[in-house]
Amino acid sequence: MTGRIAFRFMKGFLTQKLKSMAAPIANPRHYCSSSSSSSAAKPNLSQSSRKERLLAGTAVGLIGGAYASTLDEATFSGWLFTATKALNPLFALLDPEVAHSLAISAAARGWVPREKRPDHQILGLEVWGRRFSNPIGLAAGFDKNAEAFEGLLGLGFGFVEVGSVTPIPQEGNPKPRMFRLRDEGAIINRCGFNGEGIVAVAERLGGQHASEKVKHGGQFGQGILGVNIGKNKTSEDAAADYVQGIHALSQYADYLVINISSPNTPGLRKLQGRNELKGLVEKVQKARDEMQWGEKGPPPLLVKIAPDLSKQDLEDIAQVALALRVDGLIISNTTISRPEIVQKNHVSEEVGGLSGKPLFNLSNDILKNMYILTKGKIPLIGCGGVSSGEDAYKKIRAGATLVQLYTAFAYGGPSLIPQIKAELAHCLERDGFKSIYEAVGVDCQ
DSSP states (O other), X not given: OHHHHHHHHHHHHHHHHHHHHHTTOSSTTOXXXXXXHHTSOOOOOOHHHHHHHHHHHHHHHHHOHHHHHHOOHHHXXXXXXXXXXXXXXXHHTSOHHHHHHHHHHHHHTTOSOOOOSOOOGGGOEEETTEEESOSEEEOTTSSTTSSSHHHXXXXXOSEEEEEEEOSSOBOOSOSOOEEEEGGGTEEEEOOOSOBOOHHHHHHHXXXXXXXXXXXXXXXXXXXXXXXXXXXXXXOSOHHHHHHHHHHHHGGGOSEEEEEOOOTTSTTGGGGGSHHHHHHHHHHHHHHHHTSOXXXXXXXXXXXXXXXXXOHHHHHHHHHHHHHTTOSEEEEOOOBSSOOHHHHXXXXXXXXSEEEEGGGHHHHHHHHHHHHHHTTTOXXXXXXXXXXXXXXXXXXXXXXXXXXXXXXXXXXXXXXXXXXXXXXXXXXXXXXTOSSHHHHTTXXXX
């Protein structure tokens, strides 16, 4: 609201000033006179008038020629996204976790650009009965406590996934626990599900849900909201933790995710075994389905898996997913492996999950295999190493219906989002596709 008021005020102020400044000029967009014309008779300006002209000129200079020439919210929005590039070097000077906290605070307070330009029509799609304006989403781990999802959705993501959320608050692993590999476009983290717990997140989502009057596509304003659920480090009954998360949070989610693939919670990845996964999914599905739902029914349930899986592991997961009619799979989480490209960097010796560009090929291979194993019957979300529209396009061709990013957003900031969407639309049109659906899995055929 504050941003809109400020925009209207500046628009009105600049419009009036530009009109008064450009009155004797034929083309109002070119309000600066030539040196020859400036020697002509000049009006006798009062001191206050000079100050107003100086203020208007300064404002125009700050906002940029595009805004001054068009005076519309869409152009101003585009300028703001471009302007955020200037802040990226400042964030890079900070400790990674400090920079992350500041980014969350900024998004939570609305101190980030809000996308006013409509998404390209070719990017729109429907999955699980939910309408996505574009397939580009923000992965879990960024907004762990659902503090800033409204501002993040406003950046133009097609969907945002909050969490992972555990039943009981926990501090996570000791700091430092996030490490940049800047030259490789990667991050290593061993945070360990640090978060405020389901009570705090439920209260936050519940309050926002009650205040939201207009819903576009999902339950919260523009875009789709996913809720990612995890287990506590000390819990002896993983299924009970996930069931508790379902009971507390599923009513606020456009889709749900059970995270069984983080490498930073001891024993968590064992839940990806065939018998363990089958038992867990059955209990979680039962908990969700026993709740009261309206006409739309319960939110779809997804499982997030690791990239460090054997062929047999993938076959087992695919069989369970098909047999139990899991609604979707997210492929993939971070990797405990260290691809050759990062091994020369001493930071690669840190324990934790590696994300970013070095993960791209590994996660894509898993994605292709899972698309083939599930026979294209289960929607897949491709995650891991996406930093451009071309990367997102490759994920889609490898079998992903939707795509998520995290590390590239941490490095590139808000301006990366419209860039990726524009590049993806170009890729689709370049290769003759008329929709996302037509491109899904073409490299697996």
